[in-house]
Amino acid sequence: MSNGPLHVSSGDPVVDRRLEWARALIEEGNAADAAHLLLEVTARAPEFLPLWFLLAEAREKAGDPVGAAGAYVRALRADPADPLGAGVRLARLGGNRVEAKMSEAYVRTLFDQYAGRFDEALARLDYRGPELIHDALEAACVTLGRPFAFGRALDLGCGTGLVGERLAGKVGRLEGVDLSPNMIEQARHRGGYDALEVGDMLSFVEQQVADTAELIFAGDAFCYLDDLAPIFHESARALQSGGLLAFTVETHEGEGVILRDTLRYAHAEGYVRERLAEAGVTLVSSEHASTRKEGTVPVPGLVVVAVKRY
Template sequence: MALSAYTASSGDPVLDRRLDWARAFLAEQDFSAAAELLAETVVDAPHFAAAWFLLGEARAALGETADAAEAFAHARALDPDDALGAGLHLARLGGAPAEGAMSAAYVRTLFDQYADRFDTALREKLAYRGPELLFDAVGRACAARGRAPAFAAGIDLGCGTGLAGVLFAPITGRLTGVDLSPAMLEKAAALGLYAALEAGEMGAVLEGAPDGRLDLVLAADALCYVGDLAPIFRAARRALSADGLFAFTLETHGGEGVLLRDTLRYAHAAAQVRTLAAEAGFVPVLMEEASTRSEKGVPVPGLVCVLARG
C-alpha cells in the first residue's frame, strides 16, 4: 500500500524526515536514490517497519527481486498484523503463497485512508459500476426463477460507503452492511439505508449468521480481497434460505486458479468459480463476463454471478 498516509514513526524525527525524502524520490521515480537513503535508514533504525517496506518498493522497482523480498520480509516481521501489506508484495515476488497474503489489518488500513475520497475515485477515475451490474443481474435472475426481486433479509459483504446499499436496500426488508473499515461504515451509516452495520471480516460475520435466515447475500467488488473463496461460498450456502440468492462480482483472468494482480487485488478464473460454487452446493442462475471498473482507461476483466442453492 502507499505510505503517504502511514504515520508510524521511528521515534527519531531525523529518521522520520528521511522517510519523507525517500517517498519524494519514489514519487519522482528516482529509485536508486530512494533505495540508498532507505538502506542507510534501516541500518540506523532496524525496527522501522515503514522504512523496510519502502526499501522493498524501491528495490522491486530497480528489479532487485531478492533484495526487495528480504526488505518486505523484515517489514512483515516487524508488523505482525501486516497493516502495510508486505505479505502481498512478498507473494507478488514469489516469496509467499498468494491466497493467504492479504491481512485484515491491511484492508482495514487501506480503506480507512480511502474513505473520504472513495466514491469519487471509483466513479470518476475508475468508471466503477459494480452495484449497477449486480442489481441488474439479480433482477434478471429473479425473473428467470419466476420470483419477484424482493428479499426479507440480506447482508451486504464489504459494503464500503454503501454504493450497493443504495440500490438493494429498497428491495430488502432488512439489509445489514459489513465492512472491516470503521471509516467506511461511518459513511454508510450517514445514508440511513442499513438496518444494521457491523465492523468485521466479512467471512467471519457470515460464518456467524444463523442457518437459513438470509434471502440475499451480496458482495459487490469485495471478493477481489479474498484469495480463498471456498469458506465464504460454504458460509453463504448455509446462511441462505431455500430460495435465497448469492450475488457477487469479482475480477477474473484467462488462466487457472487465483492470481494476485499487480494492483494487489485477487482475480479468480471463471472455471475455478464454477467449481467452488458446485462444491459448496450452489447452482449458477447467472454467470456472465462483465467489467466493473477500468484501470488506466482499460476495462478490468470480471464476472457478475448470481447463485442459488442446489
C-alpha cells in the same frame, strides 16, 4: 489507490530525515539511491515498519525484486499485523505462501484512508457494480420464477453502501459488514441499513444462524479474497432454501486465482464455478461484465448469481 508508508516518527531524527530524503529521491526516479540511503540506517531502527517498507518499495522500483522481497519480510516481522500490505506485495513477487498474503489490517488501513473520497473515485472509474448486481438479480428472479424481492439480505464488504442503496427497495431487512470503520460510517450516513458491523466478511457470515438470509451479495469485495471456498460455503449455510448469492469478481483467461499488479485478486470463471458447486449452490447466471476501469481500460470481470436449492 496506493498505500505508502505511514508518516510517523521513528523516534530517531536521523532515520526520519533519511525517510524524507528517500521519498523525494523515489519521486525523482532515483530509487536505487533511495534504497542505498535507507539501508544505511536500518541498524538505527531495526524494528521500524515504515523504514523496511519504503526500502522494499525502493528496491522494487530499482529492479531488485530479491532485495525487495527480503525487505518486505523484515517489514512483516516488524509488525505481523501488516497494516501497509507487505504480505500482498511479497505475494506479487512470488514470496512464501505463509507470509505472502493480504492482511485484514492492510485492507482496513487502505479503506479507512480512502473512505472520504471513495464514491468520487469510483465515479471516475465508471464503477458499475450496483447496477450489474441489481440487473443480474432481477434477471435471475425471472429465470427462477420468483418475485424480485427479499426478506433479510446481507451485504458483504458493503463499503459506503452503494450496492445496498441500489437494492434497498427490494429487501425487507438489510445488514452490512466492512473491515473499515470509516467506510461503515459512510454507509451509516448514506442510510438504508438496518444494521452495520465492522468486521471481516467471513467471520460475519460464520456467525449467522443457518437458513436465515434470503439474499447475500458482494459488490467489488471478493477481489480482496484469494480463496473463495470458505465464503461460498458459509454463505450457502446462512442462506435459506431458495435464497440467492450474488457477487462480482475480477477475472482472467487462465486457471485458478492470480494476484494482479493492482494488488487485487482475479478469479478464473472455471474456479468460481467449481467453488460454487463444492459449496452446494446452483449457478443461475455468470455474465462477463466489467465493474470498473483501470485508467481507460475496462477490468475483465463476472457478475454471478447462484441459488441454494435445498
